[in-house]
Amino acid sequence: MNTEETFDVKPIGRLFAVLSYFTKINLAGLMKNFSRKKAYDKGIKGILFLCASLSILTTIGIISVLIFETVEFFKEVHILDFLFDSQWTPLFYEKHFGIMSLLCGTILVTLIAMLVAIPLGILSAVYLNEYAGERFRSIAKPVLEILAGIPTVVYGYFALFFVTPLLQKVVPGLSGFNALSPGIVMGIMILPMISSLSEDAMRAVPKSLREGAYAMGATKMQVAFRVVIPAATSGIVSSFILGMSRAIGETMIVTIASGQMPRLTFDPRVPIETITAYIVQVSLGDTPVGTIEYNTIFAAGMTLFIFTFTLSIFSHWLKKRFREEYS
Amino acid sequence: MVENNVFDISALNVWYGEKQVLKDINIEIKANCVTALIGPSGCGKSTFLRCLNRMNDFIPEFHLEGKIINNGTDLYAQKIDPIEIRRDIGMVFQKPNPFPKSVYKNITFGLNIFGVKDTEKLDKIVEDSLRKAALWDEVKDDLNRSALSFSGGQQQRLCIARAIAVNPKVILFDEPCSALDPIATGKIEDLITELKKDYTVVIVTHNMQQAARISDFTGFFMLGELAEFDKTKKIFTDPSNKVTEDYITGRFG
Ligand SMILES: Nc1ncnc2c1ncn2[C@@H]1O[C@H](COP(=O)(O)OP(=O)(O)OP(=O)(O)O)[C@@H](O)[C@H]1O
Ligand SMILES: [Mg+2]
Numbered sequence: 001m002n003t004e005e006t007f008d009v010k011p012i013g014r015l016f017a018v019l020s021y022f023t024k025i026n027l028a029g030l031m032k033n034f035s036r037k038k039a040y041d042k043g044i045k046g047i048l049f050l051c052a053s054l055s056i057l058t059t060i061g062i063i064s065v066l067i068f069e070t071v072e073f074f075k076e077v078h079i080l081d082f083l084f085d086s087q088w089t090p091l092f093y094e095k096h097f098g099i100m101s102l103l104c105g106t107i108l109v110t111l112i113a114m115l116v117a118i119p120l121g122i123l124s125a126v127y128l129n130e131y132a133g134e135r136f137r138s139i140a141k142p143v144l145e146i147l148a149g150i151p152t153v154v155y156g157y158f159a160l161f162f163v164t165p166l167l168q169k170v171v172p173g174l175s176g177f178n179a180l181s182p183g184i185v186m187g188i189m190i191l192p193m194i195s196s197l198s199e200d201a202m203r204a205v206p207k208s209l210r211e212g213a214y215a216m217g218a219t220k221m222q223v224a225f226r227v228v229i230p231a232a233t234s235g236i237v238s239s240f241i242l243g244m245s246r247a248i249g250e251t252m253i254v255t256i257a258s259g260q261m262p263r264l265t266f267d268p269r270v271p272i273e274t275i276t277a278y279i280v281q282v283s284l285g286d287t288p289v290g291t292i293e294y295n296t297i298f299a300a301g302m303t304l305f306i307f308t309f310t311l312s313i314f315s316h317w318l319k320k321r322f323r324e325e326y327s
Numbered sequence: 328m329v330e331n332n333v334f335d336i337s338a339l340n341v342w343y344g345e346k347q348v349l350k351d352i353n354i355e356i357k358a359n360c361v362t363a364l365i366g367p368s369g370c371g372k373s374t375f376l377r378c379l380n381r382m383n384d385f386i387p388e389f390h391l392e393g394k395i396i397n398n399g400t401d402l403y404a405q406k407i408d409p410i411e412i413r414r415d416i417g418m419v420f421q422k423p424n425p426f427p428k429s430v431y432k433n434i435t436f437g438l439n440i441f442g443v444k445d446t447e448k449l450d451k452i453v454e455d456s457l458r459k460a461a462l463w464d465e466v467k468d469d470l471n472r473s474a475l476s477f478s479g480g481q482q483q484r485l486c487i488a489r490a491i492a493v494n495p496k497v498i499l500f501d502e503p504c505s506a507l508d509p510i511a512t513g514k515i516e517d518l519i520t521e522l523k524k525d526y527t528v529v530i531v532t533h534n535m536q537q538a539a540r541i542s543d544f545t546g547f548f549m550l551g552e553l554a555e556f557d558k559t560k561k562i563f564t565d566p567s568n569k570v571t572e573d574y575i576t577g578r579f580g
Contacts, residue, residue: 208424212486215382216437216493217414226440231427 066305069298076292082299088262088273090296091282097296099303101262105179105272106304109254110247112183112268113190117243120187121194122229122236128195129202130224144192152189156256159185164257177259177271186253190243197242201235202228234318241315245308251276275300333358333497333527334379339393341374343386348374350551352393356544361519361528363538363559366548367574372531375548376499378402379529380416381409398496414441417490421502423482425474425489430457430466433474433485437493452492459525460488461518480511487518491526498522500530504537516541535575539563547571 074082077097085098124144128137164181168174174181205228213227229236259271260281273281279297287293334356341349348371356362364372374383381402383389395402402412414437425433434453435443443449453470457463462484466477474485483503490498500519504512512534519528519541532538538545539559546556547568555568566572 206424208420208422209426211382211418211420212424212426212489213436214385215380215413215418215420216440216490217410217412218437218440219410222440226436227426 063305066298066302069295070302073292073295073299076295077299086264088278090293091285091287095292097299098264099275099300101264102273102275102278102300103303104264104266105254105258105262106248106274106276106307108179108266108268108272109183109186109258109274110244112180113186113247114240114244116184116187117191117194117247118240121191121198121239121243124191124195125198125202125236126224126229128199130220130228141196144195147188148192150189152250152252153256155185155189156182156253159253159257171269174269175259175271177257177261178269179258179272180268182253182257183268185257186247186250189250189253190246193246194239194243197239198232198236201232201239204235205231234321238315238319241311241318245311248304248308248311249276251280255280275304331358332356333398335394335396337394337396339375339378339391339395341371341378341383341392342388342390343374344388344390348551349378352553354546354553354556356527356529358527359523359525360543361523361530361541362544362546363542364529364531364546364548365533365535365538365574366554368533370548371551372548373501376418376501376529376531379497379499380413380418382413382418384409414493415495416497416499417493417495418499418501419483419486419490419503421505423479423486423506425477425482425485427473427475429471430474430477430485431470433489434492436489441493456488456492457485459491459518459522460484461514461521462488478511480507480514483507483511483515484518487515487522491522495526497527497529500528500532502531502533505533512537535563535577547574549574 082097082099084100085096086101087096087098088101089096128140132140159181160177163185164174164176164178167181167184168176171180209227209231210223213223218226254274255277258274258277260273260277261271262273262278263270265272279300282294282297332355334354336352336354336356339349339352340347352375364375366372377383378391378395379397379402383391391403397412397416400407426436428436431453434456435449438449438452454463454467457466462481465481466472466485474482477485483506487498487503504515507515516537519530522528523543530538530542542559544556545559545562547554547562547566547570549570555562555566555571557567561567562571563575566575
């Protein structure tokens with residue numbers, strides 16, 4: 001698969017939708033509303049149109065640069081080397097461009113984060129929704145949301161200086177930089193998002209379904225796990241996917257706490273490097289623009305983009321597919 | 328036939344917060360009979376019905392005084408586990424509420440949560456319950472289809488089958504036909520008449536003819552009080568209370 005051939009411009013529209021989905025701003029709706037009032041105030045409309053176009057143009061710009069630089073990169077590196085070489089050493093004298101070792105780091109950390117965030121997220125959503133009283137929930141939800149507002153750099157140092165030393169006491173052979181600690185901390189970071197979105201999905205399950213189960217002698221736990229969670233599956237799974245996209249793209253925590261050693265391993269105890277951390281490393285270094293070393297970050301960025309883009313399309317598909325479940 | 332009481336209810340008072348919605352209700356509900364509860368909207372019929380299987384427990388401001396004795400057990404005694412109660416006293420709701428699962432899984436839901444795993448037994452109970460609910464012929468080839476893909480009347484009979492599957496002693500119906508057309512209603516009425524051989528039925532209805540057709544006893548609720556309770560025949564031919572007469576002849580409500 002060569003990215004320069006398979007990537008056409010059509011997904012821009014979809015990207016626009018995804019973008020407005022993530023920013024929670026209904027851009028398309030905004031524009032439609034204002035165009036209805038065009039007789040009213042054409043000047044305002046023009047300005048707003050410019051603003052909206054600006055965001056589209058920026059997106060187009062970013063993607064064009066990404067594609068352009070990726071094409072440049074693949075003029076020098078063969079796609080097969082990129083996909084199948086087991087080493088990633090563009091900054092060394094003997095260069096290897098095997099993206100798999102970076103991808104492996106990203107996947108490993110994401111996996112650990114999800115292993116922490118999914119069970120805790122579901123359990124806390126179940127607790128908030130089915131067990132907690134109104135008062136507890138009104139306190140707990142904002143607290144969880146504060147967790148989401150902590151700057152990621154704080155999480156990063158928290159992982160490096162607190163969690164890692166703590167883990168070193170129980171996990172034998174754990175290096176100072178590793179995948180485990182940032183993975184766990186990242187899990188804690190995305191936990192509020194998963195919990196809150198899952199809770200929304202569970203709350204949307206009609207009360208009548210719960211009553212139906214209770215009326216047959218089901219316990220609270222049975223109602224939660226056999227009725228509410230299955231009925232809310234699509235919402236819950238898309239919260240996982242959103243959390244996962246967040247984990248894949250997360251940069252600060254891994255840059256600080258996971259080391260800078262790309263390697264093809266699933267051992268969570270040794271230093272690794274993720275795609276995002278690599279991009280930071282090169283961007284902050286003195287790599288000259290236009291060199292192959294420099295272009296690697298675009299190829300890496302493209303890989304990341306394709307990864308998260310696929311995930312968000314999958315999550316949209318999932319939502320559509322299961323929407324009619326309880327209507 | 329010796330008629331014994333499934334429910335002996337005395338001095339029942341119910342509040343939602345400060346508001347009293349049931350006042351000094353005394354009533355006996357007989358086994359293997361259909362007891363209908365009628366009355367104008369908001370008079371407390373549903374509240375009363377939901378007291379019988381402790382479904383009101385989920386409402387925080389709900390508060391009850393008085394006694395509801397079910398076959399010798401005080402339903403609101405300290406040591407009573409409401410979960411156990413609801414296994415014996417099933418309920419069918421106004422709006423059909425099948426789970427978004429297959430027909431088969433809907434019926435086996437109750438058995439699964441009680442830990443029944445034997446597939447042969449499950450298959451048999453599924454067939455039996457669907458037959459009793461007069462739905463078997465319509466769904467026997469579609470047991471794995473989603474319950475939500477059936478019509479409202481079929482869904483309601485599925486909910487009845489689901490309630491029957493756990494083999495309760497009493498089934499409570501809260502306006503089970505209000506969302507259904509006359510044909511589906513007729514089927515459910517036949518079904519309820521059939522059910523009283525094996526179960527005790529209490530049904531809330533706004534349909535006077537329905538109460539007259541299927542019930543043995545009728546209770547008329549009015550502003551939270553049980554205005555009259557008697558044999559259905561007596562209530563509909565010779566009510567002792569003027570208000571009851573006005574209500575069933577449609578002069579108000
Ligand atoms: N959860 C609740 N909290 C507070 N008040 C309630 C609650 N549920 C019902 N009520 C009130 O209690 C009274 C009795 O309600 P109930 O639902 O039992 O009436 P009903 O006879 O079943 O009426 P309908 O025929 O319309 O179903 C009504 O005045 C209602 O407003
Ligand atoms: Mg009611």
